[in-house]
Amino acid sequence: MYRLKYTAASIVKYASLLLGAFAALIPIVVVLFASFKTNKEYGASSPLTPPDNWLNFANYSKAFINGKMLLGFGNTVIIVVISIIGATLIGSMIAYVLNRFQFRGNKLLMGAFLLATLIPSVTTQVATFRIINFFHLVDTRFAPILLYLGTDIIAVYIFIQFLESISESLDESAMLDGASYFTIYWRIILPLLAPAIVTVVIVKGVNIYNDFYTPFLYMPSEDLQVLSTALFKFKGPYGSQWEVICAGIMITILPILIVFLALQKYIYNGFAQGSVK
């Protein structure tokens, strides 16, 4: 009896997992199928039918070249790399000062950074736009970079939490050797923050790579398109050529799939830690 119940439970368990996996995969798999179909084949076949020729890359080259995806990749990489390096440096610097030095205004400043995590940036765009405009930065790469550095405070938060677990006796023994505060930050604190930096790189990297709203609003020029805005432009001209749009979708998915497969463990940990505020 127990055995029977156990088997039934096990069937339900695997059936639900398979159903979940199917629901997660099917919307992507049909896009993959369509991306290899010719226009005629696409019109004649059901979305669930695999393509006749898995090596038909015509849609991919069309999407990649006409959609200027390479340009999008380039801009995305520039913005992601600069924003992440900047956020890591700025975040760790302010976290170091706030965590290691007691000074007047310390608590106030800490509060100001934590309070800012409550402001959802999507609500303030209306006013933020005027500020970026005031500095004449609309339609430059500086607009998103500055916003990613200034409004997403999550890095500061993660660093402060992590610094609390790094013993101050390390700083003190370095001071006995005559190390300056800057040396302590650069040679001791920053390297020890490595696990927290990995978390910040992953959480911010994924957020920036996926962000549509900021580049869409602040960088309308075609030269400055990032991956998400490049893909968004497919909506007009290729409205009736779904096989080309599907190829464009797959082009944006591929890099993130490769990164995911390579860094799975870090990515899971990164999100698990980055979210527990």
Place this chain on the structure above:
Amino acid sequence: MVFKNLSYKTQRKVIIVAFSLIPVVLLFTFAYLPVFNMFKYSFTDWNGYSKSYDYVGLENYKTIFTDSKYFTVFKVSLYYFAGSFVQLALALYFATILSFNVRFKNFFKGILFFPYLLNGVAIGFIFLFFFRPDGTLDTLMQSIGLGAYTQGWLLNPKIINISLAGASLWRYMGFNFIIFLGAISSIGKDVYEAAEIDGANRWHQFRHIILPSIKSIVQLNMILAISGAISAFDIPYIMTSGSNGSNTFVIQTVTTAFKYNKLGLASAMAVVLLFIVIIVTLLQKLLIKEEK
């Protein structure tokens, strides 16, 4: 003079100022100044570009709460709100079964999480394709004999928000799932073993061990679901631009500001949204503090 030759007292002052300057300037310029300006604009009739504007008092706020065009969009967030509870339930279910012995555990974990990493635009297009007439969903339904129930998923104003909330669920479920999984895995193995000796089955273990230990994480995610539902933007904007009754509060704010150039009114809407989100977040902090 070289920095390291300064006394620690002087060094301290220098480093506090040098290390705080840029972060603090960025924080105030891009996080606090917009909030401050937004409050100011919300009492004006500014169009966003002219040199002058007039103060109109609470006029904008009155419009938001009396003109049905503006407050009905809150109803749309209810769909996303309901959707996010289904999303949390699914995430909790999958996290629980995958925290026990399961074959191909990493495979399932990866697949369930992966959608969260995708680009919002890619997801929007994927679901435009999914919901098209004679698209993936219709074909799937026909193949299992439900062909009679197919709908204009994105055309029918009665259904469109359910479809969009579904796409949103697909996108974010993996995130809650991985957080729950992380929280469950931090429960010691010996607790389950002790429970098993006492004859507890899986449901008992879930009810009396897992659920109590991750209660605060679940609460946190529920409250995030509220602010998430009110600020839904990406998916409906990319997929339908807010047409057919799928307009959300944020889409409405953005179009009011940048399309109709009513910056004052849009600012008032943003202030309302900000207040809701902050109240919800504070409520959450209070609840969690009480627990501790």
